[in-house]
Amino acid sequence: MYELFKNLGTWLTSGSQWTGPDGIAHRLAEHLQYSLLATLIAAAIGLPLGLLIGHTGKGAFLAINLASFGRALPTVGLVVLVFLAGGLSMLPVYVALVALAVPAIVTNTYAGMTAVDPEVKDAARGQGMRGHQVLFQVEFPLALPLIMTGLRLALIQVVATATIAAYVSFGGLGRYVFDGLAQRDLVQVLGGAVLVAVVAVVLDVALASLQRFLFRHRTA
Amino acid sequence: MQPGKGHLMIQFDAVHKRFPNGTTAVHDLSLEMPEGGITVLVGSSGCGKTTTLRMINRMVEPTSGTIRVGDRDVTRQDAAELRRSIGYVIQQAGLFPHRTVLDNIATVPLLLGWNRRKARARAAELLETVGLAPEAGKRYPHQLSGGQQQRVGVARALAADPPVLLMDEPFGAVDPVVRTQLQDELLRLQAELSKTIVFVTHDIDEAVRLGDRIAVFRTGGHLVQCAPPAELLARPADDFVAGFLGAERGLKLLSLKTLADVPQGPAPEGGAWTLVLDAGNKPLHWASKDTELPVRPLRGTDSLLSALNESLASPTGLIARVDAEGVLTGVSSRDDIHEHAGRAHAEVRVAA
Numbered sequence: 001m002y003e004l005f006k007n008l009g010t011w012l013t014s015g016s017q018w019t020g021p022d023g024i025a026h027r028l029a030e031h032l033q034y035s036l037l038a039t040l041i042a043a044a045i046g047l048p049l050g051l052l053i054g055h056t057g058k059g060a061f062l063a064i065n066l067a068s069f070g071r072a073l074p075t076v077g078l079v080v081l082v083f084l085a086g087g088l089s090m091l092p093v094y095v096a097l098v099a100l101a102v103p104a105i106v107t108n109t110y111a112g113m114t115a116v117d118p119e120v121k122d123a124a125r126g127q128g129m130r131g132h133q134v135l136f137q138v139e140f141p142l143a144l145p146l147i148m149t150g151l152r153l154a155l156i157q158v159v160a161t162a163t164i165a166a167y168v169s170f171g172g173l174g175r176y177v178f179d180g181l182a183q184r185d186l187v188q189v190l191g192g193a194v195l196v197a198v199v200a201v202v203l204d205v206a207l208a209s210l211q212r213f214l215f216r217h218r219t220a
Numbered sequence: 221m222q223p224g225k226g227h228l229m230i231q232f233d234a235v236h237k238r239f240p241n242g243t244t245a246v247h248d249l250s251l252e253m254p255e256g257g258i259t260v261l262v263g264s265s266g267c268g269k270t271t272t273l274r275m276i277n278r279m280v281e282p283t284s285g286t287i288r289v290g291d292r293d294v295t296r297q298d299a300a301e302l303r304r305s306i307g308y309v310i311q312q313a314g315l316f317p318h319r320t321v322l323d324n325i326a327t328v329p330l331l332l333g334w335n336r337r338k339a340r341a342r343a344a345e346l347l348e349t350v351g352l353a354p355e356a357g358k359r360y361p362h363q364l365s366g367g368q369q370q371r372v373g374v375a376r377a378l379a380a381d382p383p384v385l386l387m388d389e390p391f392g393a394v395d396p397v398v399r400t401q402l403q404d405e406l407l408r409l410q411a412e413l414s415k416t417i418v419f420v421t422h423d424i425d426e427a428v429r430l431g432d433r434i435a436v437f438r439t440g441g442h443l444v445q446c447a448p449p450a451e452l453l454a455r456p457a458d459d460f461v462a463g464f465l466g467a468e469r470g471l472k473l474l475s476l477k478t479l480a481d482v483p484q485g486p487a488p489e490g491g492a493w494t495l496v497l498d499a500g501n502k503p504l505h506w507a508s509k510d511t512e513l514p515v516r517p518l519r520g521t522d523s524l525l526s527a528l529n530e531s532l533a534s535p536t537g538l539i540a541r542v543d544a545e546g547v548l549t550g551v552s553s554r555d556d557i558h559e560h561a562g563r564a565h566a567e568v569r570v571a572a
Contacts (some may be wrong), residue, residue: 123314127327128304141318
C-alpha cells in the first residue's frame with residue numbers, strides 16, 4: 001500500500017508526466033473543455049425551461065420529477081446506446097453529459113423561482129411591470145443564487161463523469177483510468193481518479209466562494 | 221348627488237366578483253369614492269375588502285359590473301399602464317430585496333421610461349417626503365426596520381405622482397407605536413398632497429382615525445354601510461355594524477370631536493389643589509399641601525376623548541388648556557366636557 005502511494009506521488013510530480021499530447025496538462029484541458037461545453041449546452045436547455053416553469057407555474061410536475069430521473073439515468077448505458085445508434089464520435093459523450101446536467105439545472109432554477117416571495121411578485125405586478133419585466137427584473141435576479149447552485153452542481157457532476165469520453169476512445173483525464181485498467185497499471189488508474197476528484201473539489205470550492213462574494217448583500 | 225367630473229374619482233357600479241372555486245368575494249357592489257378623500261374599507265377577513273381594492277388596479281378582474289377611475293373604465297385600459305398610474309402599497313411593503321431603497325422608489329418612473337438620473341433624483345426627493353434620511357437610499361430593504369420599509373413602500377407608490385393611492389393593510393405588520401407614527405405621517409402627507417386614497421384595514425380604530433369615509437363590509441362581500449366616521453359611529457346601519465364598531469363606539473366618536481368649543485374659565489385659586497405654572501405661564505403640575513400630580517395640558521385641536529381622559533386623571537376634574545405655544549389659556553371642567561360630549565352625540569344622531 002505504501003509503495004503504491006509512493007509511486008502515485010512520483011507519477012503525479014514527474015515533469016515528463018505533465019507534458020506532451022498524453023501529458024496531464026493536455027488531458028486536463030481536454031477534460032475541462034468537454035465538461036464546460038456540456039454544461040453550457042445543458043444550461044442553454046435547462047435554464048429557459050426552469051425559468052418558464054417557475055414563472056408560469058405550469059409543468060411543475062416535470063421540474064420536480066426530473067431530479068430523480070437524473071439520478072436514475074445510467075450514464076454509461078446512454079453513451080453505449082447513442083454510440084451504437086450514431087457511430088463513433090464525441091456526440092454520445094455530449095448527449096450523456098448534457099442529459100446528466102439538465103435535471104440539476106432545471107430543478108434548482110425552478111426551486112429558486114418558487115422561493116421568490118409572492119408578496120414581492122405581487123408588488124412588482126402592482127407597480128405595473130409586465131410579465132417579462134417581472135421575470136427578468138425581479139424573479140430571475142432573486143432566483144440567481146439557487147440558479148448558480150444548480151449550475152455548480154451540474155458542472156461538478158459532469159466533471160466527475162466526463163471520464164467516459166475515454167471509454168469511447170477520446171481524451172480527458174479518463175484516459176489514465178481506462179488505459180491504466182487495460183495495462184493493469186494501478187498507479188495510472190489511481191492518478192487519473194485522484195486528478196478528477198481534485199478538479200471537481202477545486203471547482204466546487206472556487207464557484208461556491210464566487211457565489212458568496214456575488215451575493216454578499218443578500219440575507220440568508 | 222349628481223356624479224360629475226372632479227368630484228368622484230373611483231366608481232363601482234354593480235360589481236360582482238366570483239372566484240373560479242365558486243366563492244363570491246364581492247356581491248353587487250356600488251360605491252363611490254370622492255376625489256381627494258381617504259375611503260377606508262373595513263371588515264373581518266374574507267369580507268371582500270382586499271378584493272375590492274385589487275379590482276381598482278386590475279390585480280383582480282371583476283366578474284361583472286364596471287369600475288371607473290377618473291371616468292375611465294379600468295377594464296378598457298392596458299393593465300400594466302393602468303397600474304403605473306395608480307400608487308399601490310401592500311402589507312410588509314413588498315420591496316424588491318435585490319434593489320437599493322433608491323432604486324425601489326424609482327421603480328415606476330423607470331417603467332414609465334424616465335432616464336435613470338431623473339428617476340433617482342425624484343426618488344431622493346421622495347425619501348425626504350416620507351421622512352427618511354438621504355443615506356437610507358443606498359441601503360437594501362433588509363437593512364431597514366419594518367416601519368422604515370413601510371415608508372419606502374409609500375414613497376415607491378408616490379414616485380410617479382399618481383392621483384390615486386391604493387393601500388392594502390399597509391401598517392398591519394408594524395408595532396402599535398410605529399403604527400401611530402405612520403398614521404400621523406399619512407395624514408400629514410395627505411394634507412399636503414390631497415390624493416384619492418383607498419385604504420384597507422381590519423382595525424376599526426385605524427379606520428376612524430384615517431377615514432373621511434368608512435365602508436363596512438360583511439362576510440360574503442356585502443357592503444353594509446358607507447358613511448363619514450362620525451355618522452357611522454353615531455348611527456350604525458344595523459347590529460352587524462354596531463357590533464363591528466364595538467361597545468366603546470361612543471368614546472370613538474369623541475376622538476373625532478375637538479375641544480375647541482368647550483368653555484374655559486380661570487384656573488382655581490385657594491382650593492386644595494393649585495395649578496403650578498412656570499415663569500412663562502406654562503402649566504407644570506397640580507400641587508396640594510404635601511403632594512404633586514402631573515398635568516397634561518391640552519390644546520383646542522385635541523380631541524374630546526383625550527379631554528375626558530385627562531379630566532378623569534386630574535385631581536380637581538379640571539383640565540388645563542393651552543395655546544399653540546403651550547401657554548395657559550384657562551381650565552375646563554369635567555361637567556362641561558361631558559355636556560359637550562353628549563351634545564356631539566346628539567348632533568350626529570339627528571343630522572341628515
